[in-house]
Amino acid sequence: MPEPVISISETCRERLGYAAAFTPALLDPEIGEPEVIAGPNGKSAKKRYDVYRNNVTVSLINALSDTFPATQRIVGEEFFRAMARLHVRQSPPTSPLLSDYGRDFPDFIEDFEHARNLPYLADVARIERAWLDAYHAADAAPLHGHMLTAIPPETLGQAVFTTHPATRVVRSRFAAVTIFSVNRRNEPFGRVKAGEPEDALVTRPRLEVFVRRLPPGGARFLESLMAGEPFRKAVDAALEEDGDFDLTANISGVIEAGVFTAVMVSEHGDNG
């Protein structure tokens, strides 16, 4: 093996320190503009550097605003942007794909003391984050109902499902699905009982993203199937969580929503 080549001299290395010098003040208003820059002809660079600060912060706040429109509508634009600004400074993106940004924003909202009087807000944000993931997920043809009816009843208990790439389940102790829906539509709405627990199914069987409220036990049923557990085990888990679990309604809902892409029955007995 040849010796590792050091391609850049020490002087050059110093000259490549501009990014390390330029960035710290971008998201921290307490730090003055970097010393490596200047205005032309001896001019000051304060307002000039502020253009970059502003571009960075405002564009990232805008990215959060685009991803979480219902959350913004609930708290109002001014509150939302102030909250988003804090989040942008604490947790700037680590990927150039802004569609991936804001994954930890719902947790940030949950811990944000000024939003404590809106305990459902973080869950609404979780649904919105799931909505964007479903929007950009890989395309796949959903499972046809006849694939399921073709399975002999005696082996159905062992059936294992493949989840559609767009499928997400979001569980909430609050009426997050209803609150999401009415605020996302941007229309006037009546009184919502916020304390009613609601679970969301987010899917995109084709090009349109759907957010539906799952029936009792439905979330547990889906989480079990999505984790690769066999059908019987999923049914048991759902019934254990909620005695009102309606298997027929859940199966037809799951097929209609395109939650899965494939089903497989193992040849060797049911271990579940």
Added chain:
Amino acid sequence: MVAVPIIEGARAARFPAFPVGGTAGASLKPEHLAAIHADPAPVGFFEVHAENYMGAGGPPHAALAAIRERWPVSLHGVCMSIGGPQPLDKDHLRRFKSLVERYEPALVSEHLAWATHDTTYFNDLLPLPYTQATLARVAEHIDEMQEAIRRPILLENPSTYVVFPESTLGETEFLRELVRRTGCGLLLDVNNVFVSATNHGFSALEYLAGFPLEHVGEIHLAGHAEQEDDEGALLLIDSHDGPVADAVWKLYEIVIGRSGPVPTLIEWDSDIPDWPVLKAEAEATQRILDREAACPARGMAHA
């Protein structure tokens, strides 16, 4: 997973190879999709920001495929961070490569700027000093990108608000040398020239006189906004939120008079107007291109 065929060698083209020469194009905005498809003669080509199409699937890819079936597409990268000191993001390079393979764009471009430092992505086109050290590093990055996508890129001149006292090379000198070292082409953003010239107090015409126009494969035009610097002087912001300024049209006509009819894009990324407004800007551009194509004899006389 979405099937993105990566087949070496004799791969059948999936899309028509539309010519893009001498045409005016427009930024592709989702809000214009219906109007574009209903328009019997929209514009010559559409340009997209590569990063907006790096998801696995869904409506963005369906929309871009439908556009690419009918018109040429220009793939414009915004976050490769070619101008940064650190190594290029290999995942990003891989994503960019699969977009080039998937959509067979007529034009591929990136910026002389950077956006990522360490692990933070700043979502802005940040400036760099022009030194022998940065020249060597940027040339390495362009080589790496061109090798990955197996075709030359067009590198865009930035609009800037600050200078680096450590710079030892002029911007046109820096770009010219990058072309020589890497074989890349250039994307001349005439609005950026006007913005930077105003902000730094140099002559846009002198800058253009030093710009290697023979290597320009695409031109950008856009609107800018006005602010003030610390001394109360005019500071222009490259905002892409309005029509092209009169002064920029003037510079553009001078450039086209020297370069011939280079494909030209109207960029509009913020405060997006209805489709007819954006289209009218592209039509004004097309008239200038057509006029030049009809009487190409003027050559370099304007320089």
